[in-house]
Amino acid sequence: MRRPRITARGAPGVTRAPLTAALLTTGLGLVSVAPAEAAGATLTVNVAQPFRPVTHVATGGLYGLAENGKPADSTLLPLKVNSLTQPAPGVGQxxxxxxxxxxxxxxxxxxxxxxxxxxxxxxxxxxxxxxxWVSWNDWLAKVDTMVRARLNTTSATNIVGWELWNEPDWTWNTSAAGAFSDGWTRTFRAVRALDAATPIVGPSISYYNRSWMSSFLTAAKAANTLPDIICWHELGSPNNIAADIADYRALESSLGISPRRISINEYAATSEVDVPGRIASYVAKFERGGVETAHRAFWYEYGTMNGLVVNNNQPTASWWLYKWYGDMAGRMVTTTPPNQTGLDGFASYDSTRKIVNVVLGNDSGTNTVRLTGIGGLGPSVQVTLQSTPSNGRFTAVTAPTTISTSTYTVSNGEISVSVPNMSATSAYNLVVQPASGVPSYQQRYEAEGASVFRAQRLTSSSASEGGYVGRIDNNTGTHSTDSYVDFVVNVPTARAYTMTIGYANATGATSTQGLAANGGAWTTVSYPPTSAWGQFGATVSKSINLQAGYNVIRLAKGSPGFSGGTGYAELDYIQLT
Incomplete structure (x- = not known):
């Protein structure tokens, strides 16, 4: 059945999933309201059940940045922006x-x-x-120009995908251009003829549609043009996300296709994107679903990170939700909501600092967060509860509201925290830590939680937090293929820090990588050989000068301005002291 559809530009189009009870039509448009929910709902957080590294998958945006540094770096660094979808070089859109x-x-x-x-x-x-659509000659000439522009721009080291088309389920002109499956194949091959390495992203349909996706994947598999990253939009309700992902995985398996990475490259309708409580539900479902990247939909002007800042880089209420998300470190831990439509949240545990962070929302009234598996925090814990309102995108919010700071006795490894008088549109943050205190600033940063470019996140029982980065192999002198890892760190004062690096190097000889902070001068890190790949415990230390506040530290096998590393090394973590 075909229904009016919400699109990321408000253009008329075709079907989106039916609007749920969470979206009601008014004379002013769509307004988000709380779904029906029984009083006293409980969100369970199992701190002893981690399931993936903290990579801030949903901190991304469609057209999030504008030229000339908008919004300011200072507003973006605390959010740990994972990724962006930006317009093509020579943009006309x-x-x-x-x-x-x-x-x-x-x-x-x-x-x-x-x-x-x-x-x-x-x-x-x-x-x-x-x-x-103009013509195939016009389109293929444009593809050639765009790809060559990217390959010739040596400063563009961070391009991680080509999205070949957007919303082809209703924007592709079949009568003029032919079937989309054939158009996809021609475009895919045109890109690959020039760029054999950069992942290809698609089909970027306007909503998850099993029948459409099945036809596309079948044709792409037959033509050997399957995308490296599968993407679609979730615009209108987070309630569909879990089912959509599960259905896609089943479809993929039934077609004999190896698992693809998933990107939800536009999420949240106009009525939702500035509602922190609603966004908490989106993020929770993306994390649980194993999505690699997710980008806030573009409804507004450029240079605001999709409405997260206003009035010369002032934070909106939603910015604080993403700041709480950015503060997460270590591993994401399992959250279990009462259902898919109401109270929901996402959580992390940083075992090096012994801090649990929980962000929740999408329900009203007095609800409960039940935390289990926290015996390692000690016999008593301090719990700080904060909130951020739904004040829209034009209202600056200088700080979240602290609701309470309380001490709880841990019984059988768990506590239950009441969150009173919730608003369904607000988001809430619980920070749980030992009552005896924690380090004053984060010192350890996991490699698998950093920004990883042309390398791979892997797991090992001997690694800190169970994960590491390997296959940092490329040193070609080419900005589009070199391998590196960027750590966004936050330190209290400007000075020299001792940076300890956990690593493995089973080459049998000393290997090297380049080290640079904030795009500055390169130095070399040497890694003596260790017993085996994926087996950790060895460390090396370097002195590094950092500015107060946020810094980006790069460890590279290859990177612009660096002559290149020798041998190979896997990265477990860095620690600043």
């Missing part, structure tokens, strides 16, 4: 009637400074939406 902006190659230096990867949305070379 005029979203929401604005002039063209956000050119992926022009914003790349800023995205790199804050540790964010970029997908390039290729059809945004066209000015109109829905895109107006």
């Amino acid at each position: 005029r979203p929401n009637g604005q002039p063209p902006g956000g050119d992926s190659l022009l914003v790349s230096p800023q995205a790199t400074r804050v540790g964010a990867g970029e997908y390039i949305r290729m059809p945004d070379i066209y000015p109109n939406f829905p895109y107006k």
Whole structure:
């Protein structure tokens, strides 16, 4: 059945999943309201059940950056921006009637400074939406120009994907261009003829549609043009996410396709994107679903990170939700909501500092967070509860509201925390730590939680927090293939720090990587040989000068300005003391 659909630019289109009870139509448009929920709902957080590293998968945005450093780095670094979808080089797209902006190659230096990867949305070379097809000669010439521009821009080290088209389920002109499956194949091959390494992203349909996806995957598999990263949009309700992901995985398996990485490259409707409580539900479901990246939909002007800042880089209420998310470290731990439609949240545990962070929302009244598996925090814990309201995108919120700070006795490894008088539109943050106190600042940063470029996150029982980064192999002197890891760190004062690096090197000889902070001068790190790959315990130390506040530290096998590392080394963590 076909229904009016919400799109990321407000354009008329075709089907989205039916609007749920969580979205009611008014004379002013769509307004988010709380779903029906029994009083006293409980969100269970099992701290003893980690399931993935903290990588801030949902801190991303469609057209999040504008040229000329907007928004400011200082507003982005605390959020640990994972990735962005930006318009094609030479952008012609005029979203929401604005002039063209956000050119992926022009914003790349800023995205790199804050540790964010970029997908390039290729059809945004066209000015109109829905895109107006010209001809195959025109399109393939544009593809050639875009790919060559990226390959020739040596400062653009952070490009992690080519998105070949956007919302083809209703923007592709079949009568003029032929079937999309054939168009996908021609475009895929045109990109691969010039760039054999950068992942290809698609099909970027406007909502998850099993039948459409099945036809696309079947054709792409037959043509040997399967995307490296599968993507679609979730615009209108987080309630569909778990079922959509599960259905996609089943479809993938039934077609004999190896598991693809998943990107939800636009999420949240206009009525939801500035509602922190609603966004908490989206993020929770993306984390549990194993999504690799998720990007806030673009409803507004460029340069605000999709409405997270206003009035010359002042934070909105939603910024604080993403700041809480950015503060998470270690591993994401299992959260179990009462159902898919109401109270929900996501949580992390940093075992090196013994801090649990929980962000929740999407329900009203007095609800409960039950934390289990926290015996390692000691016999009593301090619990701080904060909130951030739903004040919209034009209201600055200088700080979250602290509701309470309390001490709880841990019984059988658990506590239950009451969250009184919740608003369904607000988000809430619980910080749980030993009553005896924690280190004054984060010192250990896991490699698998850093920004990883052309390398791979892996697991090992001997690694800190169970994960590490390996296959940091590329040193080609080419910005589009070199391998490196960027750590976004936050330190209290400007001075020299001792940086300890946990590593493995089973080459049998000393290996080297480059080390640089904030794009500065390179030094060399030497890694003596260790007994085996994936077996950790060895460390090396270097002195590094850092500025007060946020810094980006790069360890590289290959990177622009660096002559290249020798041998190979796997990274477990860095620790600053």
